[in-house]
Amino acid sequence: IDWWDHVGHAPKDPIMSVTEAFLSDTSPNKINLGVGAYRDDDGRPVVLQCVRDGEVKIAGTEFLESVSASVSSKLVEESVKLIYGKEADFIKEGRFAGVQALSGTGACRLFAEFQRRFYPQSRIYLPIPTWSNHHNIWRDAQVPGRTFHYYHPDSKGLHFAALMDDIKNAPDRSFFLLHPCAHNPTGVDPTEEQWREISNLFKVKNHFPFFDMAYQGFASGDLDKDAKAIRIFLEDGHLIGCAQSFAKNMGLYGHRVGCLSVLCVDAKQAVAIKSQLQHITRAMYSSPPVHGILLVSTILSDPHLKELWKKELKVMANRIHRMRSTLHESLKKLGSPLNWDHMTNQVGMFCFSGLSPDQVNRLVKEFHIYMTYDGRISMAGVTTSNVSYLANAIHEVTK
Numbered sequence: 001i002d003w004w005d006h007v008g009h010a011p012k013d014p015i016m017s018v019t020e021a022f023l024s025d026t027s028p029n030k031i032n033l034g035v036g037a038y039r040d041d042d043g044r045p046v047v048l049q050c051v052r053d054g055e056v057k058i059a060g061t062e063f064l065e066s067v068s069a070s071v072s073s074k075l076v077e078e079s080v081k082l083i084y085g086k087e088a089d090f091i092k093e094g095r096f097a098g099v100q101a102l103s104g105t106g107a108c109r110l111f112a113e114f115q116r117r118f119y120p121q122s123r124i125y126l127p128i129p130t131w132s133n134h135h136n137i138w139r140d141a142q143v144p145g146r147t148f149h150y151y152h153p154d155s156k157g158l159h160f161a162a163l164m165d166d167i168k169n170a171p172d173r174s175f176f177l178l179h180p181c182a183h184n185p186t187g188v189d190p191t192e193e194q195w196r197e198i199s200n201l202f203k204v205k206n207h208f209p210f211f212d213m214a215y216q217g218f219a220s221g222d223l224d225k226d227a228k229a230i231r232i233f234l235e236d237g238h239l240i241g242c243a244q245s246f247a248k249n250m251g252l253y254g255h256r257v258g259c260l261s262v263l264c265v266d267a268k269q270a271v272a273i274k275s276q277l278q279h280i281t282r283a284m285y286s287s288p289p290v291h292g293i294l295l296v297s298t299i300l301s302d303p304h305l306k307e308l309w310k311k312e313l314k315v316m317a318n319r320i321h322r323m324r325s326t327l328h329e330s331l332k333k334l335g336s337p338l339n340w341d342h343m344t345n346q347v348g349m350f351c352f353s354g355l356s357p358d359q360v361n362r363l364v365k366e367f368h369i370y371m372t373y374d375g376r377i378s379m380a381g382v383t384t385s386n387v388s389y390l391a392n393a394i395h396e397v398t399k
């Protein structure tokens, strides 16, 4: 007898399906503005020099069995310093539970699983809109999702008043997912002043802030500036949860290197939480791949490699910023009747263009230009050689 006849096709992933469509397009003009993967000005993926140098440094030191505790705790400690600042007291006092994770997705999933186990009645408040996979991750952890206002379609900026209302109206001690910088998909971030107000209201409501830091360094080009929101919450005394990914900012997509950190009131609580996180990962995948962790901890703990990484981050962030202004200028030169200021006001990997699904569809059909149907443009897909073709196509479908 058959076993699996009743298994239907899973829903197509809104981001990955764009890449599939792009890959099967044979047109020489095709452009992929879908998945948020960095590309250089020749449209090629980049292996950072700091990664190449890191590889040389670790060549041959691979561990046969799973990662030794010292390497993984080195990765966690360096990652935590990156996010919260190397002088943060809680790090010296061991008041945090930190474990490496399978990149950003794995860190979010691990936290969602932990949240369900220890707050089984809780919900997760996700911004409207957010990274599409956030909904899948907390759903699969059986933590029901709620939403809070974030993006303002008319102004193409932050809907701050509505956001604050939703934070105020949520039940006390609710869990909120926050993008600390380079919001995906909108590229709209609160100002420093607005983050301070959000942090204050979180204190009043005793909400739990869970930061998903997937793009540290891509918004401003500076690691510390991009962690400002988290530093504000830290200064205000919040106990924070944070998922970190080295996929984009170190170009380690396939190595799946990330970190989950949960701040605690004391070292005792930290030891208990860390043991629970390891208990969960043991049953999920035992331990993560070793190579990426070795690479990241080597780069972060070698002052020369870390400085090189910071320079290369700036190069990537600057190129994306240049493409924003070039595309903006090109659209203006074409006499586009629309206001495209949001293209340069927004930050990070993505531009939330405001294109409708129909317009996105026309870009695919008539111009072989691919992006997600919410109109999100991964700016790293724009290059000096395709930007005028892209501007012309956008103008054609929007004039």
Ligand SMILES: Cc1ncc(COP(=O)(O)O)c(CN[C@@](C)(CC(=O)O)C(=O)O)c1O
Pocket: 015, 034, 035, 036, 037, 102, 103, 104, 105, 106, 131, 133, 179, 184, 212, 214, 245, 246, 247, 248, 253, 258
């Ligand atoms: C906000 C956010 N969190 C976590 C991740 C997870 O990345 P990782 O597991 O590879 O570390 C992404 C990646 N989002 C991408 C860049 C790629 C994707 O959808 O997987 C995107 O195109 O939105 C993200 O945008």
